[in-house]
Amino acid sequence: MNLVLLGPPGAGKGTQAKRLEDRHALVQLSTGDMLRAAVAAGTELGRQAGDIMERGALVPDALVIGLIAESMDRHEGGNGFILDGFPRTIGQAEALDRLLDGRGEQVDRVIVMAVNDDALVARIIGRFTCATCGEGYHDQYKMPKVAGVCDRCGGTEFSARADDTEEVVRSRLKAYHSQTEPLIGYYQGQGKVRTVDGMADIETVQKEIDAALEAA
Numbered sequence: 708m709n710l711v712l713l714g715p716p717g718a719g720k721g722t723q724a725k726r727l728e729d730r731h732a733l734v735q736l737s738t739g740d741m742l743r744a745a746v747a748a749g750t751e752l753g754r755q756a757g758d759i760m761e762r763g764a765l766v767p768d769a770l771v772i773g774l775i776a777e778s779m780d781r782h783e784g785g786n787g788f789i790l791d792g793f794p795r796t797i798g799q800a801e802a803l804d805r806l807l808d809g810r811g812e813q814v815d816r817v818i819v820m821a822v823n824d825d826a827l828v829a830r831i832i833g834r835f836t837c838a839t840c841g842e843g844y845h846d847q848y849k850m851p852k853v854a855g856v857c858d859r860c861g862g863t864e865f866s867a868r869a870d871d872t873e874e875v876v877r878s879r880l881k882a883y884h885s886q887t888e889p890l891i892g893y894y895q896g897q898g899k900v901r902t903v904d905g906m907a908d909i910e911t912v913q914k915e916i917d918a919a920l921e922a923a
Contacts, residue, residue: 708733708787708920709812711794713890714820715883716876717831718905719912722843723820724791726913731920734782738792741774742766752777772802779810787815795887800894817894818916820905824880827906831876838864849909 710733712720724735742760745753752773756766771793779788794800807813833846839862844851852858857865894900901919903912 708815709790709807710787710920711790711814711817711894712820713817713887713894714905715822715824715827715887716879717827717834718820718822719843719909720791720820721841722909723818723912723916724789725842727789727916730917732786733789734778734785734787735789735791736775736778736793738771738774741778742771745774745777750777768799768802771799772806775803776806790814794890797889797893800890814894814897814899816901816920817891817899818919819891819900819902820912821902822905824877827880828873828876831871832873834871835865835867837862838866 708731710727712724714720721737724737727733728735742753742756746757746760747753752770756770756774759766759770775790775793782788790803794803803814830845830848833848834843835846836843837857837860840857840860842857842859843849844865855863855865857863891900901922903915903919905912907915
């Protein structure tokens with residue numbers, strides 16, 4: 708099963724993607740992670756992406772699709788993939804459909820994590836992650852069970868994004884509503900959209916996603 712997680716920045720897509728990986732043996736394909744890994748590995752696509760990012764330009768859709776194809780090839784034969792951070796536009800969704808069609812696959816389900824913008828801003832400003840495994844936390848809603856120790860991997864180093872400020876977050880939300888939200892209509896036309904309450908607690912969101920995956 709191939710899934711697309713849709714929702715604005717901070718909706719909890721990364722957290723739920725990790726849980727889907729653990730429960731359903733799916734492979735999470737995060738475009739940000741793939742770009743960084745390709746640059747670090749020095750692959751041909753990585754070198755191209757690195758040159759573009761050094762100039763401060765956006766990585767072209769065709770290059771990102773190439774990275775996704777490479778990742779899918781490496782994990783071929785598994786249970787499927789979780790697309791996190793891609794597609795962001797209808798053009799990217801169409802390119803993804805062409806890629807999957809060429810592999811005899813498709814996007815099977817699109818999970819939309821619905822949120823309230825103001826509540827989301829408060830959620831994002833307080834978040835931080837484990838520097839080792841990427842497990843997400845929040846200084847109000849989800850602290851490690853043992854202070855200073857990651858619940859997932861036992862790591863003791865944590866980091867917060869420098870751009871998690873209200874001004875930047877509201878700008879990113881505006882971009883999401885104008886550029887990415889139209890994807891909901893695109894995938895609704897294919898009958899693949901299921902919506903969950905992204906403002907609920909993590910366990911409740913997980914249960915809603917599981918129910919959405921099981922629904923016809």
